[in-house]
Amino acid sequence: xxxxxxxxxxxGVMAEYFLAHVWLSVLPLLLGLVLALPLGWxxxxxxxxxxxxxxxxxxxxxxxxxxxxxxxxxxxGTRMLDPVNIVCALTVYTVALLVRVVADGLAAVxxxxxxxxxxxxxxxxxxxxxxxxPVAVPVIAAGLRVASVSNVSLVSLGALLGIPQLGxxxxxxxxxxxxxxxxxxxxxxxxxxxxLDGLILAAARLLxxxxxxxxxx
Amino acid sequence: MIRFxxxxxxxxxxxxxxxxxxxxxxxxxxxxxxGPSGCGKTTSLRMVNRLIEPSSGTVLLDGRxxxxxxxxxxxxxxxxxxQNAGLFPHRTVADNIASVPxxxxxxxxxxxxxxxxxxxxxxxxxxxxxxxxxxxxxxxQQRVGVARALAADPPVMLMDEPFSxxxxxxxxxxxxxxxxxxxxxxxxxxxVTHDIAEAVTLGDRIAVLRVGGHLAQFAEPHELLTRPVDxxxxxxxGRDRGYRALDFAAPAALEVREEPAVRxxxxxEQARAAARDGWALVVSDENRxxxxxxxxxxxxxxxGTDPVGHGHLLLGGTTARRSGGLRxxxxxxxxxxxxxxxxxxxxxxxxxxxxxxxxxxxxxxxxAEDAAAGAGRETGPGATAAGGDRNRAAAEGTA
Ligand SMILES: Nc1ncnc2c1ncn2[C@@H]1O[C@H](COP(=O)(O)OP(=O)(O)OP(=O)(O)O)[C@@H](O)[C@H]1O
Ligand SMILES: [Mg+2]
Numbered sequence: 001x002x003x004x005x006x007x008x009x010x011x012g013v014m015a016e017y018f019l020a021h022v023w024l025s026v027l028p029l030l031l032g033l034v035l036a037l038p039l040g041w042x043x044x045x046x047x048x049x050x051x052x053x054x055x056x057x058x059x060x061x062x063x064x065x066x067x068x069x070x071x072x073x074x075x076x077g078t079r080m081l082d083p084v085n086i087v088c089a090l091t092v093y094t095v096a097l098l099v100r101v102v103a104d105g106l107a108a109v110x111x112x113x114x115x116x117x118x119x120x121x122x123x124x125x126x127x128x129x130x131x132x133x134p135v136a137v138p139v140i141a142a143g144l145r146v147a148s149v150s151n152v153s154l155v156s157l158g159a160l161l162g163i164p165q166l167g168x169x170x171x172x173x174x175x176x177x178x179x180x181x182x183x184x185x186x187x188x189x190x191x192x193x194x195x196l197d198g199l200i201l202a203a204a205r206l207l208x209x210x211x212x213x214x215x216x217x
Numbered sequence: 218m219i220r221f222x223x224x225x226x227x228x229x230x231x232x233x234x235x236x237x238x239x240x241x242x243x244x245x246x247x248x249x250x251x252g253p254s255g256c257g258k259t260t261s262l263r264m265v266n267r268l269i270e271p272s273s274g275t276v277l278l279d280g281r282x283x284x285x286x287x288x289x290x291x292x293x294x295x296x297x298x299x300q301n302a303g304l305f306p307h308r309t310v311a312d313n314i315a316s317v318p319x320x321x322x323x324x325x326x327x328x329x330x331x332x333x334x335x336x337x338x339x340x341x342x343x344x345x346x347x348x349x350x351x352x353x354x355x356x357x358q359q360r361v362g363v364a365r366a367l368a369a370d371p372p373v374m375l376m377d378e379p380f381s382x383x384x385x386x387x388x389x390x391x392x393x394x395x396x397x398x399x400x401x402x403x404x405x406x407x408x409v410t411h412d413i414a415e416a417v418t419l420g421d422r423i424a425v426l427r428v429g430g431h432l433a434q435f436a437e438p439h440e441l442l443t444r445p446v447d448x449x450x451x452x453x454x455g456r457d458r459g460y461r462a463l464d465f466a467a468p469a470a471l472e473v474r475e476e477p478a479v480r481x482x483x484x485x486e487q488a489r490a491a492a493r494d495g496w497a498l499v500v501s502d503e504n505r506x507x508x509x510x511x512x513x514x515x516x517x518x519x520x521g522t523d524p525v526g527h528g529h530l531l532l533g534g535t536t537a538r539r540s541g542g543l544r545x546x547x548x549x550x551x552x553x554x555x556x557x558x559x560x561x562x563x564x565x566x567x568x569x570x571x572x573x574x575x576x577x578x579x580x581x582x583x584x585a586e587d588a589a590a591g592a593g594r595e596t597g598p599g600a601t602a603a604g605g606d607r608n609r610a611a612a613e614g615t616a
Pocket of ligand 2: 258259260
């Protein structure tokens with residue numbers, strides 16, 4: 001009874017947290033993808049860039065996230081409580097995850113396909129946009145799914161800085177010594193991760209009707 | 218016209234793939250590059266559309282140095298077909314074919330109409346337009362590859378072993394269709410293969426390359442088969458070159474014997490009456506040879522009034538067209554159970570039969586004629602070489 005009461009009393013706050021969590025995890029995902037596409041292309045296209053870019057981005061990923069959250073305001077000149085810090089930090093992680101994925105996805109495009117495009121008179125940009133990228137969609141989508149889950153879980157760390165989102169339910173529960181907010185936070189995080197994953201899957205399916213043709217139902 | 222002028226390609230690692238190549242592929246004809254693996258065929262081909270840049274020398278297209286042209290523009294005017302078709306896996310058959318027209322700025326509508334037209338030209342049903350490459354067989358993908366290369370109607374086509382990845386039966390079909398198509402569209406084609414039989418079947422002229430990218434011989438198929446310039450070419454052309462050269466000897470002196478055939482459904486008695494040496498040829502209502510009946514061995518217990526049915530026929534003999542090469546005729550004579558090969562007109566209707574002896578006599582006559590023409594060529598520039606009959610490719614049916 002008390003539990004239900006608590007839930008209904010705090011439904012509005014939880015919805016706010018949920019929405020904040022959505023954009024704090026989705027925005028970096030999109031920004032990271034936009035940055036990773038050219039970087040991954042460069043890593044694939046210029047052989048000598050592959051190692052430094054992939055190794056460099058892997059290194060970025062090992063940066064402790066809490067340290068990044070704390071350090072970023074000083075680097076960016078933002079306020080500690082500014083959500084921009086979280087967006088930036090998670091963009092860095094998304095890029096770190098996706099550069100390699102994009103490079104490897106492009107490398108997996110069959111050589112015959114790429115050569116055929118060249119021989120038909122596609123310019124480098126046309127070839128990338130019309131042939132390589134569409135063919136690499138399944139690989140990139142798989143990478144995005146990993147990044148989206150990782151983002152959803154990392155956003156909650158923002159609670160330690162006092163940035164409101166679902167993670168705030170964990171700190172709240174901790175302060176009150178009450179399990180319910182924590183459980184609600186976990187359920188909502190899982191729900192969000194599941195929704196985003198489904199969305200990416202659906203988008204990938206929409207973009208790759210040819211994949212379904214390869215494996216008849 | 219494609220002209221290689223002293224073209225050399227040395228790769229950065231020092232491999233000289235092509236060495237001082239001089240070669241002219243005439244407009245509207247098929248020129249085949251043939252040679253053992255690694256002799257520089259692919260390298261030569263790719264220097265035409267500049268997928269590979271020559272180290273020295275020039276490649277000219279209709280007299281224009283390709284080095285001075287914009288690569289994308291150059292390539293849009295050259296069809297390119299490769300071994301595994303290299304289709305775009307993410308595009309439907311129609312969209313694959315429409316690729317170059319779309320690059321050239323055609324409207325969606327016009328490109329699609331063109332794609333459907335080409336689908337028909339390469340013998341695929343229009344219902345395949347919406348399929349993806351993964352839903353096609355290897356042979357079908359290859360056809361789409363050819364259609365895609367033809368889409369913007371380029372005057373020049375480069376084909377790199379386009380038929381080597383399919384099974385022999387499909388390959389033979391594709392080769393036949395290639396010949397029929399080329400008769401219709403008359404492109405300037407540079408065709409790479411390592412299979413001398415394919416070279417001889419498809420080429421108007423054949424360039425034999427040896428490893429290191431040296432041109433060993435450049436000649437018409439008949440010339441190549443009968444007068445290889447050295448041991449390497451002779452070896453490469455193969456031991457059965459004498460037999461295959463018969464393809465190019467026109468059977469001018471061949472006399473076709475009349476054959477009193479019976480129709481399917483005639484009585485066994487009628488077949489017996491028509492038979493010579495115990496064998497009667499059975500034809501369809503359209504007078505097409507169907508097979509032979511051994512009248513002496515017609516199953517015991519059958520009455521003379523029984524009709525001749527498919528069950529009585531001995532198949533296995535090939536038929537030859539009167540206008541075909543001597544090889545086709547010899548094969549028909551040798552493969553026939555009766556020792557008489559069925560000969561048809563171009564429509565497939567029976568005109569008579571030939572025996573192996575008849576064909577051998579015709580071969581002797583053709584050789585004499587050929588020798589005379591050869592002598593004439595040495596004395597007078599106006600003489601033309603014998604042979605070169607290129608229409609033997611249509612199906613050899615069974616009879
Ligand atoms: N990128 C490259 N770098 C170095 N050497 C190369 C390169 N491409 C080809 N070669 C070499 O150049 C030679 C000619 O190669 P090419 O591909 O033209 O042969 P090919 O006649 O097409 O052979 P195949 O019948 O096997 O396809 C070979 O010795 C090959 O190893
Ligand atoms: Mg090759």
